[in-house]
Amino acid sequence: MTDVTVQKQGPVGIMTLSSDKGLNIFSVELFEKMTACIDKLDADPDIRAIIITGEGKAFMAGSDVKYMLQLNIEQGMYFTHVGVQFFRKLELLRKPVIAAVNGYSMGGGTEMSMACDIRIASSKAVFCQPETGLGIIPGFNGTQRMVRLLGPGKAKELIMTAERIDAQEAYRIGLVNKVVEPEKLLDEAVAMANRIAANSPMAVAAAKLAIGRGAETDLETGIVLEEMLTRQCYDSPDRVEGMTAFVEKRKADFPPLK
Known part of the structure; x- marks a missing residue:
């Protein structure tokens, strides 16, 4: 199970994903927890910017393939729908959301980062949309957000090849805004959030x-x-x-x- 914690640093709310194995995994329960946390931060008048990050090896390692293998069509589409709703919530939230990508950002992890307004990556971050190798597509609207960020050619390349890219390549193609050393990641995200929070x-x-x-x-x-x-x-x-x-x-x- 992946857990969610929330802390406040002045006008900045930080939502952190963590698990015992260090590889955060999506589930319906996690989407429900994250939705509750985001709603709480959105309702807090003192919070003016939000950061999403992870602990351990992964920002978000995606979904549990063993779990997904057991789903029938209706169950699979419900799981997809819950994820789509949460990512759209991030996108439409009035407060800005920064993804501080600390490690592996696989499948839905990359999709979640793309639903955020700004992406800052650790130099150890890895991005991938592996879905076509699993017989599916990036169903949390990854096909739609990636093409808007990168253009159709690069989006098709990354999705159709299921290729992994490192943080520097992600920066080069415009998938992330900035790359910093791991120990500076959260500080950089908080600093940017504070610069945003100083404005109207x-x-x-x-x-x-x-x-x-x-x-x-x-x-x-x-x-x-x-x-x-x-x-x-x-x-x-x-x-x-x-x-x-x-x-x-x-x-x-x-x-x-x-």
Whole structure:
């Protein structure tokens, strides 16, 4: 069994996955635990950014193949549905989510990292979508997110070959934002989360929505969405505080996200 713990460091919430064997594995129960943790962090007005990371050898080693082998079609699709719902929750969450990928990120692990807004990898991290070698495809929407991140050619290559890539290759192709040494991973993720948390939570949420939803639609629709969100920003106390603080040469004191 893989467990989930949550801790707070100022405005940053850290969700850590761990197991006795050091290889975190997805299950329906784990998805339910992670959903409860994310809901709690999302509801906490003091939390302005969230980090997901793992302990041991893996960020997330994917799903238990022995377990999946025993599933019938309905059970398999229910397991898939629960995972899809959780990853979409991460993607649509108003608060930004950073994946701090500490080790193996296999199958659903890579898919979970792609559902996060930003990915920081340990130099020891390994990424792979092994599903086609198991007679399935990346069913937690990996086929959809990878093509949007990397383009169709590279997404097809990684998914169809089931090739493993290291952190530097993941950085080169744009799968991760940054690579750091293992001992600096969490500190770097927290530092980035704090830089985000220093900005307007309302504006950060608006930017996340504009980028995320805009990438899923055509340019004209994205422009209309951006204009709508810009109007909301102009009508907010965050704009007044942020611009006043800039003029007065002081640090802005933004209210919590409502």
